[in-house]
Structures are given as C-alpha cells and as structure tokens.
Amino acid sequence: MSIAGVQATKHFLGLKGLSAQEITSILDRAAYWEQYPIKIANQLQGKFVANLFFENSTRTRFSFELAQKRLGAEVLNFSAAESSVQKGESIYDTVRTLESMGIDAGVIRLKPIGVLQELAEKIKVPLINAGDGNNEHPTQALLDFYTMRKHFGEIKGLTISIVGDILHSRVARSNLWGLQALGAKVQLCAPDNMQAPELAEFAPYVSFDEALKADVVMMLRVQLERHDKGMIKSAEEYREQYGLTVERASKMAPHAIIMHPAPVNRNVELDDELVEHEKSKIFTQIANGVPIRMAVIERALS
Known part of the structure; x- marks a missing residue:
C-alpha cells in the first residue's frame, strides 16, 4: 500500500x-x-x-x-x-x-x-x-508475531503449526496471512469437521505428530458450545485426540514454544501443567x- x-x-x-x-x-x-x-x-x-x-x-x-x-x-x-x-x-x-x-x-x-x-x-x-x-483478528496475530520475534530473533524460516478449530478461527487466518508475509512456514492441524478447505492451498493440513515437530505449536481455543452442534463429542475426547497433553508436549523440540490466544480451557486444548510451563508463552503473549x-x-x- x-x-x-x-x-x-x-x-x-x-x-x-x-x-x-x-x-x-x-x-x-x-x-x-x-x-x-x-x-x-x-x-x-x-x-x-x-x-x-x-x-x-x-x-x-x-x-x-x-x-x-x-x-x-x-x-x-x-x-x-x-x-x-x-x-x-x-x-x-x-x-x-x-x-x-x-x-x-x-x-x-x-x-x-x-x-x-x-x-x-x-x-x-x-x-x-x-x-x-x-x-x-489482526492485533492478536501481531502480538503473536511480536512474541515469536522476541523469542527467536526473527520469524523468517520458522515453522508454525496452528492446531484446533481452524474452520471458525479468525486467529488462525490472521496468523496465516501475516506469517507468510514474514517468510515463515505455516501448517494447519484440525479434526476433519473443523478444517477450512479454502486455506489448504496456502498451508498444508498435517497430522498432530507432524505438527509437534514445529518451532511454534499454537493451540486454538475450543469453543465448547460447539458440543451442542455435535462438532465436538466431548471435551475429554477432544483432549484425547487434539489436546496438547504433557506427553505430546514432551515430543516437541527442545527450542520449541507453546502459544495460545487465551483464555485457555485447561485440560481441553492444553493440559493444566503446560499453561505456565517453561515452553509456554501464553502470559507473555498477553x-x-x-x-x-x-x-x-x-x-x-x-
């Protein structure tokens, strides 16, 4: 412009x-x-x-x-x-x-x-x-970039996995557009019924195991009201399949960080003990x- x-x-x-x-x-x-x-x-x-x-x-x-x-x-x-x-x-x-x-x-x-x-x-x-x-949600994405840049020194060349309800997420979209402009690689991970197919040409959908190999694992907030609509069977089942558990977090690279736009549903998209874990940047983002x-x-x- x-x-x-x-x-x-x-x-x-x-x-x-x-x-x-x-x-x-x-x-x-x-x-x-x-x-x-x-x-x-x-x-x-x-x-x-x-x-x-x-x-x-x-x-x-x-x-x-x-x-x-x-x-x-x-x-x-x-x-x-x-x-x-x-x-x-x-x-x-x-x-x-x-x-x-x-x-x-x-x-x-x-x-x-x-x-x-x-x-x-x-x-x-x-x-x-x-x-x-x-x-x-542009200011959320900007504070995410600011947090990444401060931690890693620069954003270009980083791989960022965005995990969760991509379909309904404005945070995922703003992050995708901005991170690509800054030269990062973005990959998405979501249950089948929460994928936004129109974003697939910009960022690949990967398995959760693949997503965990990134420099940044960004978990999205689960809108628990989607239970009513049958998109999530239960909070427990979501955690089991798409939650960042302590066990999954242990597979992340030593230098990698956990991010989340907050507020966090503890023990749904993120295990309680990971919210203030040394890898977590959630309160830094805020x-x-x-x-x-x-x-x-x-x-x-x-």
Missing part, C-alpha cells in the same frame, strides 16, 4: 495483503512502547477512542483500554449487551451515531461476517478490527498485547 493509500484510509481491518515491511514497522513501534519509561504518554491527549464491542471479550477490551489509556486517550466503552442494539438498532447506526458525536477512532469487535468491511466503506473515522466473525495495541492505535490516529 502506498503512503497515499495509508493516508486515504486509516482503518486497520486485517493483515491479509499487508507487506512484511508494514507488519515489521508495527512490531518495531511496539518494541518502542514496551520499553517506554513512563506508564502514561500524552501521545493521544485530547483524542476520544470508543471500544465498540458487539461481541463480548473482556480480555481483548481491557488490553485495548490499557493501550488507549497509556497513550493518554479518553476512552469510551460500549457493550452491545447493554445497548440499543438489543432493541434492534443496526450496528451501522450505532457506529454512525458515535462518529456523529465526535469520536476520533473506534475499536470494533463483532460476530457477523462481512459487516466490518461494509462499515469501513461508510465510516470516516478509523476503525480497528478487534475480531470480526471468523475472518480476522503482556505483549498492550504495546502492540498501542502501536496499532497510534498508527490509526497519527
């Missing part, structure tokens, strides 16, 4: 199509914010940022809110559960209303697929994707989310 293109739209909707250079510049800026000596900067003083969560995620919202407050912005939190969206107001009308009131940017998370793209065409203030449908989101918010508003 040219500088003119960046100027024309400050929306941050996904990693698909972003160059390695653009991704790296965000990671570099996050490194600046991570070592920034004071907790609150006045970078965005006088700017109003709204967190528009039409789908709940306490963790992601807190991470964004901390990032916004550390940059000195004024923060407005909007939760669909308590709002007029429940009364039938469209997502567009809600966002347009806040834009009319004078917000400077919106961080938005929503379930319906394709709505974010439509909003971005009509809303002029920058929108930052905090998770849309099963499409993308910590890295704040500087990454500072860099992304600053980029949208600069």
Whole structure:
C-alpha cells in the first residue's frame, strides 16, 4: 500500500495483503512502547477512542483500554449487551451515531461476517478490527508475531503449526496471512469437521505428530458450545485426540514454544501443567498485547 493509500484510509481491518515491511514497522513501534519509561504518554491527549464491542471479550477490551489509556486517550466503552442494539438498532447506526458525536477512532469487535468491511466503506473515522466473525483478528496475530520475534530473533524460516478449530478461527487466518508475509512456514492441524478447505492451498493440513515437530505449536481455543452442534463429542475426547497433553508436549523440540490466544480451557486444548510451563508463552503473549495495541492505535490516529 502506498503512503497515499495509508493516508486515504486509516482503518486497520486485517493483515491479509499487508507487506512484511508494514507488519515489521508495527512490531518495531511496539518494541518502542514496551520499553517506554513512563506508564502514561500524552501521545493521544485530547483524542476520544470508543471500544465498540458487539461481541463480548473482556480480555481483548481491557488490553485495548490499557493501550488507549497509556497513550493518554479518553476512552469510551460500549457493550452491545447493554445497548440499543438489543432493541434492534443496526450496528451501522450505532457506529454512525458515535462518529456523529465526535469520536476520533473506534475499536470494533463483532460476530457477523462481512459487516466490518461494509462499515469501513461508510465510516470516516478509523476503525480497528478487534475480531470480526471468523475472518480476522489482526492485533492478536501481531502480538503473536511480536512474541515469536522476541523469542527467536526473527520469524523468517520458522515453522508454525496452528492446531484446533481452524474452520471458525479468525486467529488462525490472521496468523496465516501475516506469517507468510514474514517468510515463515505455516501448517494447519484440525479434526476433519473443523478444517477450512479454502486455506489448504496456502498451508498444508498435517497430522498432530507432524505438527509437534514445529518451532511454534499454537493451540486454538475450543469453543465448547460447539458440543451442542455435535462438532465436538466431548471435551475429554477432544483432549484425547487434539489436546496438547504433557506427553505430546514432551515430543516437541527442545527450542520449541507453546502459544495460545487465551483464555485457555485447561485440560481441553492444553493440559493444566503446560499453561505456565517453561515452553509456554501464553502470559507473555498477553503482556505483549498492550504495546502492540498501542502501536496499532497510534498508527490509526497519527
């Protein structure tokens, strides 16, 4: 994207199509914010940022809110559960209303697929994707890359296995697009009924044994509500076939790391004792989310 293109739209909707250079510049800026000596900067003083969560995620919202407050912005939190969206107001009308009131940017998370793209065409203030449908979750992937780069020194040449419900995962998609741009090899591992066939041309599906040979084993959160739909027979059976057990983790290379977007279903996709194992980077990932989101918010508003 040219500088003119960046100027024309400050929306941050996904990693698909972003160059390695653009991704790296965000990671570099996050490194600046991570070592920034004071907790609150006045970078965005006088700017109003709204967190528009039409789908709940306490963790992601807190991470964004901390990032916004550390940059000195004024923060407005909007939760669909308590709002007029429940009364039938469209997502567009809600966002347009806040834009009319004078917000400077919106961080938005929503379930319906394709709505974010439509909003971005009509809303002029920058929108930052905090998770849309099963499409993308770009800031999660960026904090994953930041964690990998910090651990390994560089991402190019690494092999990353993403394991779990690929079909419904926006984390898997954002990671796939960004990691490929950065020169890593991505492989996917999923039960047959949780594979996304359209991704097979970009990354091969491998067995769990093969997936364990990677430099990074990234486990996805199992949405246990999929029991009702018959996609998972039981949490126990999922763990048996696709959970990272202590025994499976022992087959990983000595230098390899375990990642997970959190929150973790302990003893389902990951055995309890692996969550804070020396190989696990889960809480490091969570910590890295704040500087990454500072860099992304600053980029949208600069």
